[in-house]
Amino acid sequence: xxxxxxxxxxxxxxxxxxxxxxxxxxxxxxxxxxxxxxxxxxxxxxxxxxxxxxxxxxxxxxxxxxxxxxxxxxxxxxxxxxxxxxxxxxxxxxxxxxxxxxxxxxxxxxxxxxxxxxxxxxxxxxxxxxxxxxxxxxxxxxxxxxxxxxxxxxxxxxxxxxxxxxxxxxxxxxxxxxxxxxxxxxxxxxxxxxxxxxxxxxxxxxxxxxxxxxxxxxxxxxxxxxxxxxxxxxxxxxxxxxxxxxxxxxxxxxxxxxxxxxxxxxxxxxxxxx
Numbered sequence: 001x002x003x004x005x006x007x008x009x010x011x012x013x014x015x016x017x018x019x020x021x022x023x024x025x026x027x028x029x030x031x032x033x034x035x036x037x038x039x040x041x042x043x044x045x046x047x048x049x050x051x052x053x054x055x056x057x058x059x060x061x062x063x064x065x066x067x068x069x070x071x072x073x074x075x076x077x078x079x080x081x082x083x084x085x086x087x088x089x090x091x092x093x094x095x096x097x098x099x100x101x102x103x104x105x106x107x108x109x110x111x112x113x114x115x116x117x118x119x120x121x122x123x124x125x126x127x128x129x130x131x132x133x134x135x136x137x138x139x140x141x142x143x144x145x146x147x148x149x150x151x152x153x154x155x156x157x158x159x160x161x162x163x164x165x166x167x168x169x170x171x172x173x174x175x176x177x178x179x180x181x182x183x184x185x186x187x188x189x190x191x192x193x194x195x196x197x198x199x200x201x202x203x204x205x206x207x208x209x210x211x212x213x214x215x216x217x218x219x220x221x222x223x224x225x226x227x228x229x230x231x232x233x234x235x236x237x238x239x240x241x242x243x244x245x246x247x248x249x250x251x252x253x254x255x256x257x258x259x260x261x262x263x264x265x266x267x268x269x270x271x272x273x274x
Contacts, residue, residue: 007079018043053077054136056143058273064150065265067091071145072127074103074273078136081111083145083273086127094158096260099149099200101130103273105140143274149200150265153258160209162191162254170253173261177208180237187244189220189254195236197262202233206260212242214251220244 010016022039025032056074068088075082081103087095097120102112111133113119123129135143153173161171167182176196183190193208205227212220220242228237 016043016045018045048078051078051136056274060271060273062269062271064267064269065093067093067095067150067152067265069095071271071273074143074145076134076136078134080134081132081136083130083132084123084127085130086123089126092155093152093265094155095265096151096153096258098130098147099151099264101132101145101147103132103135104144104146105135105138106142107140109138111135111138140274142272144270145273146268146270148268150267150269151260151263152265153261153263158257160256160258164214164251164253171255173258173263176262187247188223189242189244191240191254193238193240194230195238195262196234197236199234201262203229205229205236205238206262208238208240208261209256209259212240212254212256214255215253216248216251218244218246218248218251 006022008020019040019042022041024037024039026037027033054076056076058071058073060071062069062071068091070086070088072084072086075084083101083103100112102110104110113131114133118131120128120130157173159171160169160177162168162179162182163170164182164184167179169177169179178194179191180194181190181192189212195208207225210222210225212222214220223241223243225241226239229235230237
């Protein structure tokens with residue numbers, strides 16, 4: 001039996017309808033069926049009129065490899081659990097993400113980001129809110145927040161700088177990242193990278209960055225990005241495409257901040273939050 005689910009994200013100002021229709025296109029033996037399956041279902045608003053979020057204050061500080069952050073609170077909704085974490089601005093490293101961030105109850109059942117929707121959002125300066133599966137209807141007696149690793153890098157190594165004339169990297173965290181091609185055609189800039197990753201990242205691709213700028217202060221739109229594996233599982237290829245929105249002249253260098261990178265702090269954490 002194959003099961004899946006659909007998350008429907010509705011803006012707060014949107015009025016929820018009395019009924020909806022799910023339009024599902026099926027594939028049988030990899031052959032897409034011409035006639036979609038239409039499933040009508042009613043929305044029983046009485047089921048969630050009385051639902052209110054449950055907030056568990058935590059305010060526990062965690063120190064890993066000299067970097068400090070505070071688990072502020074756990075907010076539980078019927079659809080998801082939100083973990084608020086604030087990072088110490090004095091930290092020397094920038095934290096990108098947590099490996100397998102999850103909550104575990106007293107029975108050993110885990111609740112993690114299940115793979116759809118938005119996994120994390122910013123929460124003011126130095127704060128983020130991580131979205132995990134809901135524990136609203138489980139009502140666990142105990143909750144432990146765990147992570148298998150913390151992806152982070154020195155703050156002074158966060159920026160990537162590319163020489164636009166020679167097509168070479170002039171600032172890069174280490175020799176794991178190499179620029180393999182730089183394409184500049186009119187107002188379009190494309191760049192290809194190869195990235196050497198540790199074994200634990202062989203099958204997990206990241207996004208290198210989105211916010212390109214140059215030495216003249218031109219603004220760019222991120223058009224698209226792709227990633228692919230190679231025969232060597234430790235080498236991943238990345239391509240990024242940008243379109244220049246302003247015309248302040250021909251730049252001599254490009255730069256962008258990394259949005260992730262396969263470097264980690266030394267250590268994991270497990271902390272009781274309820």
